[in-house]
Amino acid sequence: MSKTNSILDLIETGIKAENLRQKAIANNISNLETSGYRRIDVEFEKLLAKCLNSAGEVDLSKIEPQVYRPKQTPVKSNGNDVDFEAEVGEMIKNTLRHKAYIRLLSKKYRQIELAMDVGGR
């Protein structure tokens, strides 16, 4: 796979993961008062790091963000473990990461367009 594709792939995988995480957070917040509900989280950065550290060519489109239920969070009296403030914090972090990916993507497109302009003249 060429280098150009791999950067776009990386950004795409990242945006997909942030999308999924945003959905998980929305799900957690809407179940704030649901008794017995355990919060869900998305694992992506760890999988990505493991993939990037491994030797040889990696296919980034193969990395799938995983939804999981963390077991160690303290549970409230109604069996629910969602903390509103923590979810808002996660959402802010997620938004910032998403913004970074989007900016990188537009930067990359601008680069490609520049190359095409030079070729056309």
Next chain:
Amino acid sequence: MEVDNVFDPIDITISGLRAQGKQMEIISSNVANARTTDAGRGEPYRRLEAVFKSDGDIEGVKIDKILTDMSDFLKVFDPGNPHADEDGYVAMPNVNLPVEMMNLNIATRMYQANVAVLRRYQQMVETTLELLR
């Protein structure tokens, strides 16, 4: 703790928000039980007090433990009360409403301060992201 240090300030302010949320819970328990003469242990309700703790130099805050205030109960003359002693006095909880109102104000302001830091830090990161435009 997570690896990405860029987001540490966010985790720290969130820990502040959570601690103040818990503090609010304790204040509301104190205010709600300001006239509870029977807290189930044969004595009136004792007011609760949160102890905040930090684990390191740059670390979030957390509620270490919730202590009960061991100061004396207030004696109120009320002979008709079933909890009254032979002299007609009833032991009332050691909750002092003005103190609770003050703590409520402090907790609210602390919460607002943490939100202000959070918002400002978010703006800072967004300024950095502007460089990528």
